[in-house]
Amino acid sequence: MDLTPNDEQIALQTATADWCSDHMPLVGARSRSAGLWQQLDTMGWTGMTAPEMGLDHATETLLFAELGRFLAPVALLSTAVAARWTGAAGKAALALPAQEHVRILDGVEASRALGAFGDGLACFPLAGQLSSTSSLDQSTPLARIVCPAEIEPVDDPRALLHLQLLTAAYAVGCADAARDMAADYAKLRQQFDRPIGWFQALKHLCSDMAVRAAVARSQLYYAACALDADDIDAAFHIAAAKRLADQAALDNGRANIQVHGGIGMTDEAHPHLCLKRAHLLQFIVPAETAALLAA
Amino acid sequence: MDIGSSPEEMRFREECREWLHANVPAEKRPLDAADAIDFDKAWQRRLFDAGWAGINWPTDYGGRGLSIVQQVIWLEEYAKAHAPWIGANFVGINHGGPTLILNASEEQKAYHLPRILKGEAIWCQGFSEPGAGSDLAGIKTRGRIEGDELVVNGSKIWTSFAHVADWQELVLRTEEGSLRHKGLSWVICDIHAPGITVRPIRKMSGLTEFAEVFYDDVRIPLANVVGGLGNGWKVAMSTLSFERGTGFIADQVKQSQEIEELIAKARANGMIKDDRIADQLAQMRAEVAAVRAMTYRNISEVVRTGQPGPEASVIRLFTSELGQRLERMAVLLMGEDIIDFAYGSDDAVGDYLRGFAATIAGGTAQIQRDIIGERLLGLPKSR
Numbered sequence: 140m141d142l143t144p145n146d147e148q149i150a151l152q153t154a155t156a157d158w159c160s161d162h163m164p165l166v167g168a169r170s171r172s173a174g175l176w177q178q179l180d181t182m183g184w185t186g187m188t189a190p191e192m193g194l195d196h197a198t199e200t201l202l203f204a205e206l207g208r209f210l211a212p213v214a215l216l217s218t219a220v221a222a223r224w225t226g227a228a229g230k231a232a233l234a235l236p237a238q239e240h241v242r243i244l245d246g247v248e249a250s251r252a253l254g255a256f257g258d259g260l261a262c263f264p265l266a267g268q269l270s271s272t273s274s275l276d277q278s279t280p281l282a283r284i285v286c287p288a289e290i291e292p293v294d295d296p297r298a299l300l301h302l303q304l305l306t307a308a309y310a311v312g313c314a315d316a317a318r319d320m321a322a323d324y325a326k327l328r329q330q331f332d333r334p335i336g337w338f339q340a341l342k343h344l345c346s347d348m349a350v351r352a353a354v355a356r357s358q359l360y361y362a363a364c365a366l367d368a369d370d371i372d373a374a375f376h377i378a379a380a381k382r383l384a385d386q387a388a389l390d391n392g393r394a395n396i397q398v399h400g401g402i403g404m405t406d407e408a409h410p411h412l413c414l415k416r417a418h419l420l421q422f423i424v425p426a427e428t429a430a431l432l433a434a
Numbered sequence: 435m436d437i438g439s440s441p442e443e444m445r446f447r448e449e450c451r452e453w454l455h456a457n458v459p460a461e462k463r464p465l466d467a468a469d470a471i472d473f474d475k476a477w478q479r480r481l482f483d484a485g486w487a488g489i490n491w492p493t494d495y496g497g498r499g500l501s502i503v504q505q506v507i508w509l510e511e512y513a514k515a516h517a518p519w520i521g522a523n524f525v526g527i528n529h530g531g532p533t534l535i536l537n538a539s540e541e542q543k544a545y546h547l548p549r550i551l552k553g554e555a556i557w558c559q560g561f562s563e564p565g566a567g568s569d570l571a572g573i574k575t576r577g578r579i580e581g582d583e584l585v586v587n588g589s590k591i592w593t594s595f596a597h598v599a600d601w602q603e604l605v606l607r608t609e610e611g612s613l614r615h616k617g618l619s620w621v622i623c624d625i626h627a628p629g630i631t632v633r634p635i636r637k638m639s640g641l642t643e644f645a646e647v648f649y650d651d652v653r654i655p656l657a658n659v660v661g662g663l664g665n666g667w668k669v670a671m672s673t674l675s676f677e678r679g680t681g682f683i684a685d686q687v688k689q690s691q692e693i694e695e696l697i698a699k700a701r702a703n704g705m706i707k708d709d710r711i712a713d714q715l716a717q718m719r720a721e722v723a724a725v726r727a728m729t730y731r732n733i734s735e736v737v738r739t740g741q742p743g744p745e746a747s748v749i750r751l752f753t754s755e756l757g758q759r760l761e762r763m764a765v766l767l768m769g770e771d772i773i774d775f776a777y778g779s780d781d782a783v784g785d786y787l788r789g790f791a792a793t794i795a796g797g798t799a800q801i802q803r804d805i806i807g808e809r810l811l812g813l814p815k816s817r
Contacts (some may be wrong), residue, residue, distance in 0.1 A: 140438065140439060140502065140730055140733075140734065141734045141738070142437070142727065142730045142731040143435065143734040143735055143738050144435060145435070149564055154553055183666075197436070208504075221648060232556065268451075300737065301803055318811075322811040322813060324812070325811075326813060333681045334813075334814050336807070336811075336814055337814045337816055338816070339803075339804065339811070342803065342807035342808075342813050343803040345807050345813060346803040346804075346806040346807040346810075346811070347803070349810050349811055350748050350751060350752055350806065353728065353745055353748045354725075354728065354748070356726035356753055357724055357727035358720070358731075359721070360435055360727060360731065361437065361724075361727035362729065363435070364435050364436050364437040366435060368436065368438060379719070379720035379723045379724065379801065382716070382717065382720045383720055383721070383724055420648075426720070428712050428713050428716040431716035432697060432715060432716050432719065434708070
């Protein structure tokens with residue numbers, strides 16, 4: 140048993156964080172450059188979960204948490220899962236089925252979409268260019284289409300767990316980003332002649348953010364290892380990871396705005412970017428109460 | 435990262451399980467410290483004789499010299515077997531002993547460690563004071579040096595098991611006029627020494643598990659100072675790092691049993707059909723899983739680097755609050771039967787009332803939040 144990353148994993152994690160901060164800073168999340176996906180593709184981020192890459196789920200969660208910390212495009216999640224379980228390359232948008240239509244997230248230049256339909260994962264081709272508008276999460280273009288007539292189910296039930304796990308990793312990154320933004324601001328911003336982080340009311344808000352992020356990250360690692368080990372409880376552990384990560388991302392998103400005070404609720408500042416992303420992630424393979432209570 | 439066990443670890447786990455299965459006492463441990471003391475001593479002796487006391491303590495002092503992972507396996511199996519809480523031996527096994535191993539002289543270790551492991555010597559803590567509590571550096575109890583002795587005056591409070599103890603890990607001010615964490619010493623105090631008065635305090639659960647201790651010209655040999663005069667803060671911090679680190683593994687297994695029992699109970703009485711209750715149970719089940727993951731991560735950190743990571747305070751805080759949420763849920767599922775509680779009884783209400791200690795003892799939840807904010811996030815010190 141060892142739930143700490145090894146040296147190689149830490150090196151990959153650091154390299155990912157460095158690349159993200161250079162090419163995809165969080166502060167640019169509301170208007171990503173048109174060439175970003177191409178860059179991600181060239182660097183290999185879109186294909187890193189393909190079977191021939193031989194990356195285990197534990198390493199993936201480390202890297203996706205870093206990508207999530209910078210609010211990377213959500214199509215990386217669907218593309219990664221498609222690469223592992225359908226063998227297809229190229230951008231796959233993320234599909235969120237609703238009652239009478241399907242929301243297509245981050246579908247620009249995608250030829251197909253992938254999402255959870257019923258209790259399994261399915262793929263379908265996208266016809267032509269979608270007319271996308273902006274969504275709550277400004278980094279994610281949104282389009283609506285009618286339910287496709289032919290969807291192709293992905294046979295392996297682990298594919299759905301994989302999407303849930305990677306989305307949990309994104310949410311952990313999002314919770315981390317909000318925590319760090321809040322702590323940095325609390326060290327810098329002065330009120331009553333002191334940094335606001337001196338005051339316990341603010342310090343404890345920040346500490347709770349750290350606790351939520353740490354709890355979610357530990358469970359994320361455990362869940363990834365359970366999936367790698369084909370553990371019989373893997374589905375539960377992944378659902379638990381998703382639940383805790385979603386909550387950490389949402390609660391930290393809210394707390395971050397509070398720590399920032401007046402500037403925190405403006406469009407100019409960045410805290411709302413994390414909150415909005417957290418709201419989006421909670422609808423991707425949510426961890427239902429029933430799944431967590433199943434024996 | 436992986437969650438697998440080696441064949442050697444699996445064999446060890448099996449060995450633990452078999453012994454516990456054959457040896458866990460059928461009778462329950464009495465709840466009140468004074469009633470439980472004989473039980474606690476006898477159980478500790480039985481653990482020692484069979485080689486289960488001090489699994490990762492050095493063999494020179496009666497331990498087994500095994501790894502921390504084996505210690506964790508033992509504690510997990512211990513909790514799963516519903517073995518009794520070590521009770522009055524808690525301070526000696528979890529604080530005093532490990533502190534002596536790290537800081538004490540050869541004579542001190544040779545005398546005290548085997549006695550702790552055998553359950554012959556009961557230890558209590560002597561950190562908190564009426565005016566200090568979680569502000570450990572606010573200690574006022576003083577020890578004046580006279581020849582080769584310390585003459586101690588002052589008082590301590592919230593001292594668990596003081597009324598049944600033999601020895602006390604006493605932190606006092608040995609440098610007159612010193613401030614905060616300077617000028618303190620960590621001393622082994624014979625609690626039966628002349629001049630010591632112990633007044634047991636009753637808790638709201640009806641139990642007397644802790645006491646107030648008064649010192650009136652108590653004489654302690656200077657040879658009982660651990661880690662050198664004036665180094666008390668450093669020694670005390672090493673004591674607390676045990677408390678905040680691996681000392682809570684058994685709690686974690688206990689919590690995973692509690693949540694399963696709560697879910698079963700809510701299914702049985704139909705309350706699980708209430709969406710809010712189902713949601714809270716689902717949430718707590720996820721949180722209990724995360725506590726195990728955090729504990730494993732912390733242990734992995736100890737194995738890899740030799741010391742627990744800075745997140746030990748996170749585990750401590752989260753576990754204590756989660757425990758209280760579980761206890762509140764148990765009481766909620768009881769409904770109006772909570773009214774039937776009798777002082778000192780061993781039921782969900784008793785656990786609930788006793789559980790208030792979790793976010794106060796060993797540094798309040800608020801102090802833990804200060805520590806997390808300052809050490810983990812680097813926020814400025816409030817104190």
